[in-house]
Amino acid sequence: MEIRNLMEELVRRAVEEIAREDRESAKPRYCSNEDCLIDAVCYALNRIQPRYVSSARGVAHIVEDLESDQQIAIDVVRLAHEGLTRISSVRREYYDTEGDDQARGPSFNFPTVTGRVLDGARFFPIGGVEVELLIDEKRAAMFDQRWNNPYRLDDHAPGTYIFWPRPVASTTPGEERGFSCELRVTGPGYDPLSHFFTLELASTEGVEDQVSLNREHKLPDLYMFGP
Helix, strand or coil: CCCEECHHHHHHHHHHHHHHHHHCCCCCCCCCCHHHHHHHHHHHHCCCCCCEECCCCCHHHHHHHHHHCHHHHHHHHHHHHHHHHHHHHHHHHHHHHCCCCCCCCCEECCCEEEEEEEECCCCCECCCCEEEEEECCEECCECCCCCCCCEECCCCCCCEEEECECCEECCCCCCEEEEEEEEEEECCCCCCEEEEEEEEEECECCCCCCCCCCCEEECCCEEECCC
């Protein structure tokens, strides 16, 4: 059985069309290589409601309905521009220097750290607050510039944060070490929140440069309250 998210095609088409028009303009403003476009598509898809189908039956009709929905069209174009703007502003330099300062040899490879922040009085996800990850009392460096720290929770996909800390060099594979971590959350209308936890890691022979669902550390829901 094949499951498809029909929004993928709409978002990809919008990103590629905007990037093409930008390249043909007198003063291009977006990074439009393949990596940038993929990241922009992912940015938009993570912020728009998916539309899933489980078979090819009726797909053409559903796609036609989606394309004719004015609000969906506006949201797709807005998020495509927003994604291209964000990726271009913080990642253009990264794509020219990828991997130059990564650890080499035996390394402690961190899992992605993810979770949600909720309003403690109304139990709904929060947007517009800032989440910062510290490791051993210092702001954690991320794997590359595509991962922000601090991370601002988006108003369009509120509540969810994700970090991917940069690997730390080890002397030999199999070395074990505990890393003391703190998650700090601040935002208008809420008391500051800190959550402490430890990551127990064993070093491997080299850097693992792909995100894996098998290397995810999911924190419990965090609740913020007003002063």
